[in-house]
Amino acid sequence: MPGLRKKHAAPLTTPQRLASLIKSARDIMRKDKGLNGDLDRLPMLTWLMFLKFIDDSEMIREDEAKLDRTRRYRPALEPPYRWRDWAAKEDGITGDALITWVNQDEAMAPDGTRRQGLLAYLRSLQSGNGGDRRDVIATVFRGVLNRMTSGYLLRDVVNKINGIHFNSSEEIHTLGTLYESLLKEMRDSAGDSGEFYTPRPVVRFMVEATAPRLGETVLDPACGTGGFLVETYLHLEKQCSTVEDRKTLQQRTIFGQEAKPLPYMLAQMNLLLHGLEYPRITHGNSLDVTLTQIGDRERVDVILTNPPFGGEEEKGILGGFPEDKRTSETALLFLQLIMRKLRRQPKPGRAAVIVPDGILSAEGVAARVRQGLLADFNLHTVVRLPKGVFVPYTPIETNILFFQAGAASSKIWYYDLPIADGRRIYTKTRPIRYEEFSDLLAWWAERSETERAWAVDAGTIPAPLFSLDIKNPRSRSQVVICEPAPASEKIAEKLVSAAKAASRLTLSVGEARTRVRAVVEASPKVHLSAVLSQEEEKVPIEAGRSYRLAGVRLNGNGAFIREVRDGSQIKADKLVQLQADQFIYSRLFAWRGAFGVVDTKMAGALVSGEFPVFRVESARVLPEYLRWFFRQPTVWEEVERQCTGTTKASRNRFKEARLLEWQIPIPSTVEDQQELLRILEGFKRLVDEVQSTASQALADSESLMPSILAKAFGGGF
Numbered sequence: 001m002p003g004l005r006k007k008h009a010a011p012l013t014t015p016q017r018l019a020s021l022i023k024s025a026r027d028i029m030r031k032d033k034g035l036n037g038d039l040d041r042l043p044m045l046t047w048l049m050f051l052k053f054i055d056d057s058e059m060i061r062e063d064e065a066k067l068d069r070t071r072r073y074r075p076a077l078e079p080p081y082r083w084r085d086w087a088a089k090e091d092g093i094t095g096d097a098l099i100t101w102v103n104q105d106e107a108m109a110p111d112g113t114r115r116q117g118l119l120a121y122l123r124s125l126q127s128g129n130g131g132d133r134r135d136v137i138a139t140v141f142r143g144v145l146n147r148m149t150s151g152y153l154l155r156d157v158v159n160k161i162n163g164i165h166f167n168s169s170e171e172i173h174t175l176g177t178l179y180e181s182l183l184k185e186m187r188d189s190a191g192d193s194g195e196f197y198t199p200r201p202v203v204r205f206m207v208e209a210t211a212p213r214l215g216e217t218v219l220d221p222a223c224g225t226g227g228f229l230v231e232t233y234l235h236l237e238k239q240c241s242t243v244e245d246r247k248t249l250q251q252r253t254i255f256g257q258e259a260k261p262l263p264y265m266l267a268q269m270n271l272l273l274h275g276l277e278y279p280r281i282t283h284g285n286s287l288d289v290t291l292t293q294i295g296d297r298e299r300v301d302v303i304l305t306n307p308p309f310g311g312e313e314e315k316g317i318l319g320g321f322p323e324d325k326r327t328s329e330t331a332l333l334f335l336q337l338i339m340r341k342l343r344r345q346p347k348p349g350r351a352a353v354i355v356p357d358g359i360l361s362a363e364g365v366a367a368r369v370r371q372g373l374l375a376d377f378n379l380h381t382v383v384r385l386p387k388g389v390f391v392p393y394t395p396i397e398t399n400i401l402f403f404q405a406g407a408a409s410s411k412i413w414y415y416d417l418p419i420a421d422g423r424r425i426y427t428k429t430r431p432i433r434y435e436e437f438s439d440l441l442a443w444w445a446e447r448s449e450t451e452r453a454w455a456v457d458a459g460t461i462p463a464p465l466f467s468l469d470i471k472n473p474r475s476r477s478q479v480v481i482c483e484p485a486p487a488s489e490k491i492a493e494k495l496v497s498a499a500k501a502a503s504r505l506t507l508s509v510g511e512a513r514t515r516v517r518a519v520v521e522a523s524p525k526v527h528l529s530a531v532l533s534q535e536e537e538k539v540p541i542e543a544g545r546s547y548r549l550a551g552v553r554l555n556g557n558g559a560f561i562r563e564v565r566d567g568s569q570i571k572a573d574k575l576v577q578l579q580a581d582q583f584i585y586s587r588l589f590a591w592r593g594a595f596g597v598v599d600t601k602m603a604g605a606l607v608s609g610e611f612p613v614f615r616v617e618s619a620r621v622l623p624e625y626l627r628w629f630f631r632q633p634t635v636w637e638e639v640e641r642q643c644t645g646t647t648k649a650s651r652n653r654f655k656e657a658r659l660l661e662w663q664i665p666i667p668s669t670v671e672d673q674q675e676l677l678r679i680l681e682g683f684k685r686l687v688d689e690v691q692s693t694a695s696q697a698l699a700d701s702e703s704l705m706p707s708i709l710a711k712a713f714g715g716g717f
Contacts, residue, residue: 018164025160034149043262047144048161050269054137055083056166076133079111081121086110087158098151119144132278139283140268143261198227198306198354199389201434206304206352206400207231208437209444214239214248216301221286221337223256226267228304229281230274237275250277255300259285287313287333290320291340299343306354307334315517325372327365331355335369339377339405348406354385357397361469370466374458379403379412382468383440386419388426409458415440416452416472519676523667529660531621532583532614539577539606543568548605550578550598552586556631558596559584561605575606576613581623583614585630590654591640595630597623612656621666625673628680629664 022045029041058075065073079085086093086101086109093101093110100107104117116124122141125134148154207228212218214236220228233254240246254276258264264283271279309331317333318326325336335353342349359366360382373379381402389398403409419426420436443453451474461467541547547570551562559578578584580603586594587610598613607613616623629635643652667673 021160021163025157028153028156028160029148032148032150032153034147040147043144043265044147045157045161046266046269047141048158049164050140050265050272052083052087052161052164053166053269053272054133058082059084076125076137077122080109080113080115081118086118088162090159090162092155094155095151098154099146099149102146102154119146136268136278140265143265143283198224199432200227200231201432201437202354202385202389202400203227203231203304204434205437205441206354207235208441209402210302210304210350210352212236212302214245214253217252218254218302218304219300219341220256220305221303221341222305222307222334223258223267223281224263224306226256226270226279226281228306229254229256229267229276229279230270232302232304233271233274233276255280255282257282257284257286259283285317286337287317287330288320289337291322291336294340296344299341299349301343301347301349303338303341303349303351303353305334305338305351307331307338309356309359325365325368329365331359332365332369335359335373339373342377342405344405348404350404351402353401353403354398355401357399357469360399361465361467363465367465367467370468371463373401373403374409374461374466377403377405377409378407379409379458379468381413381415384414384416384472386417386426386432388419389432412456412458412468413447414454414456414470414472415443418452515679516676519667519672520665523665523672525663526620526666527660528662528664531617531666532660533617534656534660535576535582535613535615537576539575541567541570541575548602550584550602550605550607550611552584552589552594552596552611554589555593556595557593558627559598559602561602570606571608575608576611578605578607578613579603579615581616581618583616583623583626584611585654585659586611587653587655589652591636591643591652593631593633593636595627595635597627612659619670622670622673622677624677625666628677 025045026038026041029035029044035041035044054076058077061073062075075082097108100117101109102118105120106114107117109115115121119141122137122144125138127134146154148157212232212235218229218232218236220226223229233249236249236253240249254271256267256279258267258281261283264281267281268279271281307330309329312328313330313333318328321333321336325332327333335355338351338353342351360370379401381400383400383402385398385400387397390396417436417440420433426432439452443450447453447455449455452472454473456470461470543566545567546564547567548561549563549565549570550559552559578598580598580600582598584596584598584607588594616626639654640652642658643654644658667676
């Protein structure tokens with residue numbers, strides 16, 4: 001066709017060839033000392049492919065505009081910043097000149113003129129009236145850095161990417177599929193970041209069950225790399241039959257928000273590759289709003305999301321939420337946001353949201369949020385996902401809540417999705433498949449009670465907890481079986497118990513921090529000399545009499561009886577007798593957390609002068625408050641900075657005079673201190689439960705293999 005560039009006639013890149021090109025590019029990147037692992041390499045590869053994609057698509061539009069003289073096309077990027085200007089020639093700019101061109105605010109351009117550097121130019125782009133690709137490009141590149149240090153290796157990578165062509169739908173589809181695998185790989189590399197990759201089959205099911213219609217607005221307020229939005233776009237694309245339909249889909253349908261720069265850039269690329277020409281993704285924290293100020297104009301028809309959980313939000317964010325529903329637990333904040341963002345009229349909005357098990361049953365703010373959900377929304381379905389859906393990111397069990405605005409909950413359907421193929425848990429190498437949702441989708445339209453499905457009258461859910469953690473009444477786990485379960489099943493049950501306790505623990509982390517911090521920040525700082533008085537009365541020692549000698553454990557684990565000695569073996573001139581509720585520490589090991597409070601069982605024990613002992617003014621501060629305060633590693637770090645001494649034996653000593661000079665926050669009333677202690681003790685019980693159940697499972701599993709070998713081989717002699 002006249003006017004088409006020769007480059008457009010390049011042969012299609014096969015999936016195998018495409019995979020080979022990207023693998024080669026990554027292998028080259030491994031040689032660069034500036035890149036540290038896939039969390040550096042894959043974003044670098046993404047923004048380079050992004051620039052190639054922009055240039056290829058713009059060349060197509062330029063050619064189309066030349067053929068249609070009624071159209072005038074203005075490219076997003078001007079020379080010499082287009083890919084074709086600086087990257088397309090294999091023997092083009094390289095080495096230090098390439099690094100300088102990419103990195104610096106001002107540099108020598110490939111055309112020999114001195115100009116703004118590449119990344120600086122891309123970050124400065126701005127559309128004339130808003131709403132075109134220049135704004136998208138600028139926002140994407142504000143979070144981009146070039147971490148490669150070798151311009152020669154960068155040129156080699158660029159040359160590999162030149163072999164990828166974004167000018168045919170077949171190749172874009174192929175690259176889109178490969179790109180999704182790269183996204184998953186990168187999220188696997190992130191591992192413990194708290195942001196879990198939502199498996200594509202789960203995303204697809206949620207979109208199919210929610211069934212967005214063309215003309216509706218769809219939002220993911222925590223969109224990550226855009227999985228829900230891409231699947232929604234593909235779902236709605238099938239409903240387009242006219243030019244106006246496509247305009248609606250492209251401009252007025254799909255919206256997202258993401259707080260972190262890297263996922264934001266990846267989401268833009270993901271959506272562009274799949275066909276959305278101008279992704280409407282906002283870069284920022286969706287929770288940074290005043291909830292009550294969200295009105296009809298900000299509301300949407302459909303929300304699909306897997307919000308992060310177990311995180312902690314800053315105090316300024318919490319100020320936008322009702323006082324009785326403030327928590328740093330992100331999942332609960334997002335759930336409140338979603339409830340507020342759903343359209344009320346003329347047609348009620350609907351949502352599908354993934355939440356951890358703990359959201360269904362936790363106390364406090366979680367219970368109040370559930371109360372509002374049941375009273376103001378129709379929670380019609382809870383899908384209980386199988387174990388291991390989010391392996392390897394977390395073993396915590398999860399659920400999908402489906403609810404609609406406009407009416408209170410009446411009948412809540414539960415569906416317990418089974419694991420296929422008789423497995424007990426999904427794994428990274430054998431994940432969940434979309435086909436496993438087929439029975440659930442068939443049940444969705446015409447519901448009835450089955451072995452896997454049951455209904456609950458919302459009015460029977462008791463206050464004040466409003467727990468939604470309702471078990472399947474037909475589950476085999478509810479039946480008492482006389483025959484003892486095999487050892488492996490017992491281990492599995494203990495692991496499940498540990499995971500559930502961990503889920504509750506995860507939800508409690510943010511709330512405990514927030515509530516404790518609120519009390520502490522409102523507390524005046526008090527000199528310890530005002531609440532502690534050192535005990536210095538020495539105890540006479542008698543030969544022939546046994547005495548208990550005490551010490552203080554490290555790492556905040558408190559005082560203990562370390563030995564019993566006869567009086568004849570004890571130096572009699574430096575001993576103090578302990579009484580209940582005294583505060584004690586070790587001069588030599590305070591920097592390692594050797595602080596504690598004397599309990600009643602230790603009353604009467606003796607300590608040497610290396611363990612300063614203090615009477616606590618309990619009318620002003622509870623001894624237990626001091627015990628918790630001095631369990632902080634940050635306190636031990638400050639102690640280490642203030643240790644004195646010139647010899648090896650004395651340089652780590654922390655003198656009591658320094659301790660008494662400290663000012664620490666102490667709640668003004670004993671009642672406030674008791675409330676803080678209740679929060680901390682409750683949280684510790686959860687920690688202990690997780691540790692106990694997990695350690696029991698571990699102990700049992702250690703004996704499992706020897707047992708199997710003994711039964712299998714029977715000795716063999």
